[in-house]
Amino acid sequence: MLEPFKNHILYNLSFLNNARLLIAISGGVDSVVLTHLCYQLGLDISLAHCNFNLRGKESDGDEEFVVQLADNLDIEAFTESFNTEGYASENKMSIQMAARELRYYWFDELAQQLGFDYILTAHHADDNLETFLINFSRGTGLDGLTGIPEVNNKFVRALLPFSRENVIDYAKANNLIWRVDSSNASTKYLRNKLRHEVIPILKEINPSLLQSYQSTINNLGDATDIVEDHLELFFEDAVESIEDNKMTFNVSEFKKQNNPRAYLFETFKDYGFTEWNDALNLLDAQSGKYILSSTHRLIKHQDSLLLSEIVPGELIEITITDSNQEVETPFGILSFSEVDEIQNNSITAIYVDKALLKFPLLIRQWKVGDVFFPFGMKGKKKVSKYFKDEKLSLLDKESTLLLCSEDNIVWVVNRRADNRFRVTEETEEIIKVELK
Amino acid sequence: MLEPFKNHILYNLSFLNNARLLIAISGGVDSVVLTHLCYQLGLDISLAHCNFNLRGKESDGDEEFVVQLADNLDIEAFTESFNTEGYASENKMSIQMAARELRYYWFDELAQQLGFDYILTAHHADDNLETFLINFSRGTGLDGLTGIPEVNNKFVRALLPFSRENVIDYAKANNLIWRVDSSNASTKYLRNKLRHEVIPILKEINPSLLQSYQSTINNLGDATDIVEDHLELFFEDAVESIEDNKMTFNVSEFKKQNNPRAYLFETFKDYGFTEWNDALNLLDAQSGKYILSSTHRLIKHQDSLLLSEIVPGELIEITITDSNQEVETPFGILSFSEVDEIQNNSITAIYVDKALLKFPLLIRQWKVGDVFFPFGMKGKKKVSKYFKDEKLSLLDKESTLLLCSEDNIVWVVNRRADNRFRVTEETEEIIKVELK
Known part of the structure; x- marks a missing residue:
């Protein structure tokens, strides 16, 4: 049971072996398994736990559990208490978004201040598959279907090749104890639905769904790489100038493509735009026409498109x-x-x-x-x-x-x-x- | 009810208005609606029905229904009877594959011989979504996720933007009658499962799932266009020669890419290869090493990769x-x-x-x-x-x-x-x- 997990860390993620690692731990089975695994391998680990204060005593119980675990293993644990609901309402975002933002920001800060080389999270293959299905359901592009990357800057998802079942088997085989989150938060509800009602049917179509999914996201990742290679060439021709918060693009470079909309999408998708037909119309619009996203404006100006950031409350x-x-x-x-x-x-x-x-x-x-x-x-x-x-x-x-x-x-x-x-x-x- | 359907044909598919059209009709609600719609619009239509002889009297009943419908509308109907099971076992393929092959071959032949400009099929948005989920479950790449194209050579899926619900509403509003296929063929079973158990849950995540799906496949289609634009440039450099059944590729053009596997996949995926890591190893292998698909071999020869067709039973x-x-x-x-x-x-x-x-x-x-x-x-x-x-x-x-x-x-x-x-x-x- 332990072997494939060990081997993955030792050989595929060998850069973890001589690094200072911060493990993001909720107290749930996934992060407890990750902690146990790294501990068994003698890696240099500390724990970081966020208390989002969303489930009263249960949240505090999770925190105590993590502190106790660190104590048992004689390793360091960092905990932080967040006013998640307050942050969400202040910033007009969902509780879930707020928790994510607070969490990643804090992990990153800890890692920088205390010199951790990597932050390990316990996402596994089922998480990835569920995210695919959620993104797909909500509507997405290639980016939304290629899954969480295993390594992304400092963040390493060290359990990504393993299924939820693998992780639970590991926990049982090693007599681990963990905290069960009884909350019915909407994502949790959603993921449970996918887990218990959707994925089993997809597994009827293909019993080795998870492996096939891995090869699908590899293929999509490969396609993404080719798209990026091509955009690099395209940008060499299309970008006229880059100044702070302002980029100028050559309209004719878009228009000479077979599918200009595709190039508009790839060029401007990261700036919050969503109405690609309007962007397409902009190519032939008169100077001064523009479209807006929540953060940027894209203006037709003679033979160029000008992309500039909207400074909120910017006074002209x-x-x-x-x-x-x-x-x-x-x-x-x-x-x-x-x-x-x-x-x-x-x-x-x-x-x-x-x-x-x-x-x-x-x-x-x-x-x-x-x-x-x-x-x-x-x-x-x-x-x-x-x-x-x-x-x-x-x-x-x-x-x-x-x-x-x-x-x-x-x-x-x-x-x-x-x-x-x-x-x-x-x-x-x-x-x-x-x-x- | 009728208006969106009419407008789609009149404006988005206006090339159908002065063309000779062959409608592929099973007798089910989708193809009956398509026939009624085209008839109402006064288009120049004939019907083509395949009797696959898979459901005894029921199959014959479908055929009679189509002939009667054509008679009522005073239009031409072509029918053809197939020994589908025989064809499937002769060619070692599934019944479903055999039916598809027989059907498309016959439609194409009819169109060519009798001068039809387009062949209309009644696929709708739910069909497309189900195909996406089936392909995804089995494991696929970008191609398998971009859906059936609305227009593909002579074949036009004229109902593709509409949902199954739209189509049934249309049929009911126009008091149409149609044949219900009582078979429990495995794909049918599969599609029913997806339709009744998977898709409703995805619609809980996003009530406008079908629209989002449309924009997802548009985005993926755009990405595909960019990939193709780039491969065109890549092939200019990488292809050394093309002779009959033999192509030669320059190994160094693959090796100089950031992600050579992506280029191997896109270059050779249409030749039945599936083991991309083996293909990757071939780049550095000694001359004479090769990999095989069921139809092709790819051989490393000095600084080239030679792709050649395997002639079955080819005698050397x-x-x-x-x-x-x-x-x-x-x-x-x-x-x-x-x-x-x-x-x-x-x-x-x-x-x-x-x-x-x-x-x-x-x-x-x-x-x-x-x-x-x-x-x-x-x-x-x-x-x-x-x-x-x-x-x-x-x-x-x-x-x-x-x-x-x-x-x-x-x-x-x-x-x-x-x-x-x-x-x-x-x-x-x-x-x-x-x-x-």
Whole structure:
């Protein structure tokens, strides 16, 4: 029973043998087996236990169990108590996400401060398979189907090739005791459902499901490697520049692909975007069009796509001193030019009566109480009402600029001009304001 | 109810509107709905029904139902009766595989002979999802997870975006009647299990499972496109030559990749190979080493990999007239050279006493009754026994060459020399025989 486990650590993960290891231990059977295994092999281990305070006395019991275990084995144990519910509600995330974030952050901090080389977690093959099925059910891409990596920076999943059954057999054969988590947290419930109702049926289709799954994720991992090799070549051609928080891509490099959507997905998936057809439309859109994710904006600008981070609550205030100026904004260059007549109207350019502009002008975001006189409409409208009618998201609102003359709005940039500054028969000089 | 179905055909599959269509119809609800839909849209349709004769009277009832339906709609119906069980046992395949092969072959033939532009089948989103789960359970790669394509040459799956529920609602709303297949064939059983026991649980995880699945397979399809784009570039460098049934690849192009196994897999997966670690070892193996699939062999030859088709029962008989000859075999070049002394022994080269060789020699495969005197052993051994002891597969046996002098085996090529021809103290001239 012990042999395959021992051999895996000794030969496949031999880099663990002369390293300082921190074992993430919940007190459940998986992490107790991992601890026992490393201890038997004489590895240099310490334990780290998170008390998430989600199950009252039971949580405290888990902590005591771990401390006692460390004491019995005469090894060091670190414990930390978290206000998981508070952290979750503060950061507007699920309890489960909060626990993960707190846990990984703390492990990483411990490892850095105390000089641990690796952090071992007790994920096994069934965990991996269940994660595959959960990700698949929720909708995913290649990344979501390739499983947890066995080694990922400092984190090592030392039991990954073994099944839950293997782990429990190990625990029984070695007369180990462990803590059983009686909670019915939703993931636990979900994983139990998969474990007891879904996976047994898949095993009817193929009794060696776990091995086949291993070879499937190996194959998918291989495909991922090829995708990455190709993207490396693609980026050499497509990336025009990288500055802090801003990348520029060449639109034509996307357009010349057989499947540009695939390249958009792979290039921008890590920035929170999900609407790939909108991204595809951006390739042929006019300058100034953009799409937003919760963290980034992607703007079409001439023959480029500009990716930039949205700084939450980022305050934009740009002063324009005279009408010969070109001004850079996060969405392109705002330029002013004197023209003889009104040309084609477009959402990216307006024509105004120069005499009515009081320099310096100001570019800023909207604020509560802003009112303007929408071009082509009678009377005034609250900007907030206008946004609501146009069904703008919070992010769209934050990303909309206003061009103001004194306290008056001249242009809701790229959306609507203001009536008051329009060119009339009395206008002597026309100024074209354009976002390029 | 009808609208989404109609719109899908009219707009997304608009190429069907002016084409001659052959509908593959079983008589079940899916194909009856497809027929009704196309009829309602006034498309130019004929029906094709396969009677696989697997369910006696019920099979005949299905056929009558389809003929009657065609009659009611005043359209043409083709039916064909197959001896499916006979075909399956003749070709050593499952009933299910046999039915698929017979069906697709016949549809294709009909379409070609009678000038149909497209063949429509009634696969829907649930079929696709079930196939994903079956492939996943059995173990697969990216290909097995990207679903049935909506359009694949002449075959069009016109209901692919719709769920089984959508299809049944359509049938009920239009008061259609259809045939229910009462069979309990194993795939049917399997699909029922997935449908009733697995998928409902996955839908608990995500109620819009089918939509998420669509976006997952879109994402995976995109990844596949990138993999293919990259392989195109890779093949430009790696393929040295293509002749009939033989391709040569440059080993160093594989070896210079970060993940050579990934490239081996993508390059050779369509030729029946499955042991990718063996393929990986081939990159560094000596000339003459090979791996076999049921249809192909892949041989290391100097700095190349040679892929060639195995002709079943292919008979190899090559005559060697004198010891100055180089002879091409399917596994490399066999060369003879006179040497002064025995150098390093290796499995790809033997040293023999020239005086004992009686030219012309013969290269052939083994036959029943072959006996040789294995080098280093006392006495003789049947070649069949030797193969058994070495645990050779049927294919390995067929791919092993014997070098013979008159009726005596000189060398089980690349495996074992014969004692009788060994170099002794009486030897005057030494010949080195080598497979390069």
